[in-house]
Amino acid sequence: MKRRFLIALLCAMAIVLAGATYAAYVLWSGNVTVNVTSPDIGVYWDGQGTQPVSTIPFGTLLQGDRSNKTLYIKNKSSTTLTLSYTSTLSSVSNGEIADTWTYAGGSVNGIPLSPGQVIETTYAIEISSTCPVQAFNWVIDLGV
Amino acid sequence: MNSLKQLWIFFSVSIVFVISFVYAFVPRVSISGSVNVQPAFAWDWVDEFESMNPRWEWDYQAGTGYHFPATIDGYSVAEAGITDGSTSLSYSDCSLHSFVSLSDTDTVIAEMRLRCTDDNGITVPGQGSRGWGFWDGTEWGNNIAWFWSASPESDPMFTGFLAGVRRDGVFYLLQQISIDMREWHTYRIEILSSGTKFLVDRVEVAFTSYKPRNLNKLDLWIDNYRIYFVNGELRKEYLNVGQNEKMYIDWVKMFVQ
Numbered sequence: 280m281k282r283r284f285l286i287a288l289l290c291a292m293a294i295v296l297a298g299a300t301y302a303a304y305v306l307w308s309g310n311v312t313v314n315v316t317s318p319d320i321g322v323y324w325d326g327q328g329t330q331p332v333s334t335i336p337f338g339t340l341l342q343g344d345r346s347n348k349t350l351y352i353k354n355k356s357s358t359t360l361t362l363s364y365t366s367t368l369s370s371v372s373n374g375e376i377a378d379t380w381t382y383a384g385g386s387v388n389g390i391p392l393s394p395g396q397v398i399e400t401t402y403a404i405e406i407s408s409t410c411p412v413q414a415f416n417w418v419i420d421l422g423v
Numbered sequence: 424m425n426s427l428k429q430l431w432i433f434f435s436v437s438i439v440f441v442i443s444f445v446y447a448f449v450p451r452v453s454i455s456g457s458v459n460v461q462p463a464f465a466w467d468w469v470d471e472f473e474s475m476n477p478r479w480e481w482d483y484q485a486g487t488g489y490h491f492p493a494t495i496d497g498y499s500v501a502e503a504g505i506t507d508g509s510t511s512l513s514y515s516d517c518s519l520h521s522f523v524s525l526s527d528t529d530t531v532i533a534e535m536r537l538r539c540t541d542d543n544g545i546t547v548p549g550q551g552s553r554g555w556g557f558w559d560g561t562e563w564g565n566n567i568a569w570f571w572s573a574s575p576e577s578d579p580m581f582t583g584f585l586a587g588v589r590r591d592g593v594f595y596l597l598q599q600i601s602i603d604m605r606e607w608h609t610y611r612i613e614i615l616s617s618g619t620k621f622l623v624d625r626v627e628v629a630f631t632s633y634k635p636r637n638l639n640k641l642d643l644w645i646d647n648y649r650i651y652f653v654n655g656e657l658r659k660e661y662l663n664v665g666q667n668e669k670m671y672i673d674w675v676k677m678f679v680q
């Protein structure tokens with residue numbers, strides 16, 4: 280009986296901790312989306328790192344259009360980081376809009392960034408000629 | 424049996440907890456993107472510069488000017504430029520011309536996506552003039568509707584980055600536009616029955632109820648001209664260009680009705 284109670288208690292604690300962690304993550308990432316960056320990595324509109332990127336507005340584009348933005352990524356940590364990004368654009372557009380994030384002609388995925396290093400990158404989207412006429416919003420996660 | 428089940432639940436929840444914990448504390452930045460997609464326009468022609476389309480005057484050359492198809496930032500482009508060898512002794516121009524047959528009553532829309540390697544003296548060195556749009560082919564461009572930039576050596580009226588409309592020798596629009604021409608932008612000129620409209624990245628940036636006439640050339644260029652006034656008359660002379668100046672044209676689209 281005592282053992283059962285202990286297991287139930289541990290389960291409850293795990294659920295509470297998992298929930299709290301998830302809630303903390305959701306709130307934290309919500310802030311990042313608005314105006315806060317990770318303490319280890321920053322994305323900026325300028326090479327000096329004074330204008331953090333929170334949203335990338337592409338405005339109005341036509342079917343078949345493409346557009347890109349120049350973004351600067353900075354390693355703010357004291358160790359070398361290897362970049363990796365994911366994007367929800369393809370899934371929210373059913374594959375009708377493709378995006379790429381490139382550095383020196385290749386993907387930023389796998390690029391090592393030494394402490395303090397800043398690189399100039401290009402984030403681009405390309406809209407298919409059959410893309411539905413509507414507004415799209417998506418999330419890009421840049422991690423290490 | 425019950426204990427096993429509970430252990431299994433505990434194990435599963437713990438795994439979820441560990442994954443959530445690790446995921447939450449991996450350093451990363453979340454950025455949101457947004458775009459509003461509108462229907463494609465029924466262009467008369469689109470040139471993405473995958474080859475040397477004969478609608479452009481590829482064999483035109485002046486001084487150090489050059490142009491050819493290239494690949495930049497992963498796009499097929501027309502690369503056009505003048506080099507640091509351009510001097511005040513002669514004219515250098517990399518114009519990419521297309522002869523167009525337009526009536527003064529036509530609705531004409533041209534859209535082009537391009538970027539330059541410098542901003543023509545606005546914040547970084549650059550000398551000469553450059554632009555993209557329509558004109559009448561006369562020496563002084565008596566009729567124009569184009570995006571235009573002249574470096575600080577020219578009359579202040581023309582320096583910076585402008586939307587310009589001139590009809591029969593009279594300027595009706597010289598409006599400064601605040602953009603960085605070193606970034607990729609989509610430029611659009613609409614010559615309508617109501618006037619002439621300029622858009623950058625599909626946002627209207629200038630309008631005048633006047634429109635040019637006798638247009639017969641669509642031109643994208645960089646040259647080493649300095650443009651100024653003497654006793655109210657326009658004059659031009661050549662400049663020493665201290666560095667290579669290039670433009671990359673991703674595509675040009677044209678509609679006439």
